[in-house]
Amino acid sequence: MNKHIIFTLLILSCGLQAKEKTAAQIKRSLAAKLRQYKNVITRAIKRDAAKRPYGKLSKKNQTFIRNVLRTLKMDKKIKVKSHKEYCHAMVFGNVLSVNEALFDQLTDEEKKFIIAHEAMHYILEHCEYKTCYEWTGHGSSSGYNGFSRALEKEADLQAAKRLKCAKGGVKFFQRLKRMWGCSYWNKKDKNKNRCTYDPEHPTFDERLGYLKPIAAKQ
Numbered sequence: 001m002n003k004h005i006i007f008t009l010l011i012l013s014c015g016l017q018a019k020e021k022t023a024a025q026i027k028r029s030l031a032a033k034l035r036q037y038k039n040v041i042t043r044a045i046k047r048d049a050a051k052r053p054y055g056k057l058s059k060k061n062q063t064f065i066r067n068v069l070r071t072l073k074m075d076k077k078i079k080v081k082s083h084k085e086y087c088h089a090m091v092f093g094n095v096l097s098v099n100e101a102l103f104d105q106l107t108d109e110e111k112k113f114i115i116a117h118e119a120m121h122y123i124l125e126h127c128e129y130k131t132c133y134e135w136t137g138h139g140s141s142s143g144y145n146g147f148s149r150a151l152e153k154e155a156d157l158q159a160a161k162r163l164k165c166a167k168g169g170v171k172f173f174q175r176l177k178r179m180w181g182c183s184y185w186n187k188k189d190k191n192k193n194r195c196t197y198d199p200e201h202p203t204f205d206e207r208l209g210y211l212k213p214i215a216a217k218q
């Protein structure tokens with residue numbers, strides 16, 4: 001590769017990095033969006049939450065999840081339930097729910113990581129209890145006050161550091177990579193047999209990239 005090409009690539013990558021908003025910038029614009037559309041978003045979450053076919057969690061999972069939330073002082077603020085959608089965990093309004101068939105396949109340290117990740121979205125003020133909407137483990141979070149790559153990274157890092165569960169995060173994203181056979185959240189595109197890019201979550205490889213060094217020290 002000649003110098004000119006390398007220089008151009010450098011400029012291009014700087015340009016791309018500059019476009020990526022920081023977590024603080026996104027939180028500010030999210031707060032503004034929430035102020036502006038608060039009633040609409042709250043009504044939509046309430047309406048959709050009422051339609052969700054939540055189930056009761058098994059005693060075992062309820063105890064596990066409550067214990068993780070308690071260490072973060074969040075057990076009184078978040079309700080826990082089960083869902084049938086094909087994703088490991090999600091928050092919707094003030095409800096944190098898991099797909100027990102998928103959740104039960106995880107190791108305890110992976111479970112701890114994903115519950116802490118979800119709780120971090122509230123703790124780090126990525127959302128409010130009435131307006132929170134996110135999926136973890138499979139789906140994308142494009143609705144309401146959907147999350148973004150920078151916020152996902154912030155939730156991953158803080159969950160890993162505060163509960164010392166980076167190893168669980170590494171195992172979880174390695175598992176998802178095997179599960180989907182690619183480095184993105186979404187299912188493979190049925191027609192084109194390729195992974196669909198989800199702009200709202202970092203790729204599994206990116207998440208493994210920043211979690212592995214933390215895991216090595218824990």
Ligand SMILES: [Zn+2]
Nearest residue numbers: 134136152155
């Ligand atoms: Zn998330």
